Amino acid sequence: AQSVTQPDIHITVSEGASLELRCNYSYGATPYLFWYVQSPGQGLQLLLKYFSGDTLVQGIKGFEAEFKRSQSSFNLRKPSVHWSDAAEYFCAAWSGGSNYKLTFGKGTLLTVNP
């Protein structure tokens, strides 16, 4: 079955430190991949997406993600975390074609210490 896995439920980093959130997918073919962020009390906002081409994708708020086919991964990174980045992050995938169903991981909660 198609699935998206975020191995880390909760991550704590210090402000200014680097960040990497992990995402693995299990699909028959490479899906389209997304990262969303949900700040407390807010809806989900798209950070970035990967469809094809360059495997390093730049997004908003200084985030980037790297697609690695050999590892079935799409990890989210940020060189220097800001306190405002504290939120929950969701990885999602879509198989493509006429099926628009998005499958989400269970999310990673990011806490940023001052």
Next chain:
Amino acid sequence: GAGVSQSPSNKVTEKGKDVELRCDPISGHTALYWYRQSLGQGLEFLIYFQGNSAPDKSGLPSDRFSAERTGGSVSTLTIQRTQQEDSAVYLCASSSQANTEAFFGQGTRLTVV
């Protein structure tokens, strides 16, 4: 409208009552999704509509849950005989044919007491 609109933003209902949650997608978007987000559970897929195709109802947790989409636009999620375990945030999203990015509404927080 400019974004996905959901109403009400909050709903408190008594156990056993029926509730209707509404979603107004972005104009022209053919795909519409409903997800449920319970505390610490991530996003649980409920149902999605794609154009005039039959909806994918595979995520509906029980026959108390149903949804419809009238005229390919507004969608209503109905929960009959609500139970306390139905308490959650219900999120709606839409996406276009050409752009697969899903835009989410702010959600409806449902509390069953």
